[in-house]
Amino acid sequence: MMLADEKLAAIRSGDACDLSRRDLTDILGAGPSVDEPLFHAASAVLERTVGPAVYLRGIVEISNACQKNCFYCGLRRDNPGVARYRMSSEEVLEALQEGFRAGLRSFLLQSGEMLGDEHIETVAQVLSECGRLWGDSVRMVLSLGELPRAVLDRLWAAGGRRFLLRIETSDRELYGRLHPRDGIHRWSERDACLGYLSSSGWQTGSGVLVGLPWQTVGHLAGDLEYLRGIDIDMCGMGPWIEHSGTPLFEARDSAPPVRERVSLTLRMIALLRIMMPEINISATTALQTLDPEGLEKGLQAGANVFMPNLTPARFRENYNLYEGKVLVRDDLETIIRSGKARCGSVRRLLVPDDPGDPLHYTRRLAAPGRGAEASGKADGGVL
Numbered sequence: 355m356m357l358a359d360e361k362l363a364a365i366r367s368g369d370a371c372d373l374s375r376r377d378l379t380d381i382l383g384a385g386p387s388v389d390e391p392l393f394h395a396a397s398a399v400l401e402r403t404v405g406p407a408v409y410l411r412g413i414v415e416i417s418n419a420c421q422k423n424c425f426y427c428g429l430r431r432d433n434p435g436v437a438r439y440r441m442s443s444e445e446v447l448e449a450l451q452e453g454f455r456a457g458l459r460s461f462l463l464q465s466g467e468m469l470g471d472e473h474i475e476t477v478a479q480v481l482s483e484c485g486r487l488w489g490d491s492v493r494m495v496l497s498l499g500e501l502p503r504a505v506l507d508r509l510w511a512a513g514g515r516r517f518l519l520r521i522e523t524s525d526r527e528l529y530g531r532l533h534p535r536d537g538i539h540r541w542s543e544r545d546a547c548l549g550y551l552s553s554s555g556w557q558t559g560s561g562v563l564v565g566l567p568w569q570t571v572g573h574l575a576g577d578l579e580y581l582r583g584i585d586i587d588m589c590g591m592g593p594w595i596e597h598s599g600t601p602l603f604e605a606r607d608s609a610p611p612v613r614e615r616v617s618l619t620l621r622m623i624a625l626l627r628i629m630m631p632e633i634n635i636s637a638t639t640a641l642q643t644l645d646p647e648g649l650e651k652g653l654q655a656g657a658n659v660f661m662p663n664l665t666p667a668r669f670r671e672n673y674n675l676y677e678g679k680v681l682v683r684d685d686l687e688t689i690i691r692s693g694k695a696r697c698g699s700v701r702r703l704l705v706p707d708d709p710g711d712p713l714h715y716t717r718r719l720a721a722p723g724r725g726a727e728a729s730g731k732a733d734g735g736v737l
């Protein structure tokens with residue numbers, strides 16, 4: 355039987371080779387000597403499939419209000435230290451326009467989880483207006499938490515087509531330790547929401563936290579298999595960063611040291627690139643927060659998306675999922691210029707004006723019996 359390092363060498367040279375659960379845990383739990391062969395294999399897979407392009411997705415954090423109380427998150431409902439805000443549709447559109455003028459063609463609207471009509475209508479208005487202004491030239495990704503099917507259908511009708519919902523961990527027992535047991539934090543609901551998104555034609559993204567208290571490499575290997583099992587199109591995986599205003603802060607001694615969280619995150623990116631070559635994978639802000647070279651390292655491990663923050667400065671400092679988040683204050687042109695240089699330094703090509711549809715989604719929709727057509731939804735949207 356081939357060992358994990360022999361399989362990595364075979365993957366690098368282009369042979370079809372599957373990584374078993376045992377291989378995944380061995381690689382995730384190995385010493386630093388595994389990194390070079392792993393990252394080379396992931397880079398070779400990337401080069402052969404989606405190529406060297408790096409896409410930009412501008413984030414607008416439209417509200418930090420949230421009905422949930424996740425133990426790891428600074429925006430949790432019961433954190434009194436957060437000055438809550440909600441941007442109007444005009445403020446969101448102004449931020450998007452700035453990104454569009456700088457050349458960006460892909461955006462992410464992110465908020466805590468809120469079900470109020472006003473919030474959802476703001477998002478719907480923004481989607482409709484973006485469709486009117488820019489038609490098929492831009493892509494809008496929504497990251498608004500777990501939403502009921504009727505609300506997702508409302509957003510689809512407004513032109514929404516892309517949704518990101520992180521499962522955070524595929525392990526139900528670990529999920530239970532990270533969330534209150536109060537009936538509104540249910541792993542099964544989150545999983546069902548992801549299933550609905552994917553089966554009804556949405557371009558679907560998910561992701562996990564890496565380096566959590568009590569998390570094992572076995573959990574992380576399970577996460578990779580879960581993400582492949584639900585057939586995601588895009589992924590964001592970041593290291594866990596503690597926030598002193600959250601209950602999980604007390605458990606920080608049960609988490610790996612910061613350097614190991616970074617290292618595990620990079621291995622997760624590389625393994626997922628090998629397992630799902632055609633999806634989009636971002637080099638997350640959390641990764642860049644823990645390591646000043648997180649962008650370059652993430653790209654070398656197999657990431658192909660970089661997400662500058664377009665949230666207006668007066669709101670930005672109040673959107674703290676974790677503490678110490680990098681707050682880049684440069685203007686967008688400077689960020690793009692430096693992004694090009696940083697991508698170039700690891701032989702990758704930043705393409706700000708390419709909306710960067712994942713090849714995986716294009717193929718998934720084209721497969722017989724899949725996507726919006728199969729769900730009975732007319733695909734009249736452009737976003």
Ligand code: SF4
Pocket residue numbers: 420421422423424427428429430431465466467499
């Ligand atoms: S992780 Fe998301 S759902 Fe949970 S408290 Fe934070 S913003 Fe809300």
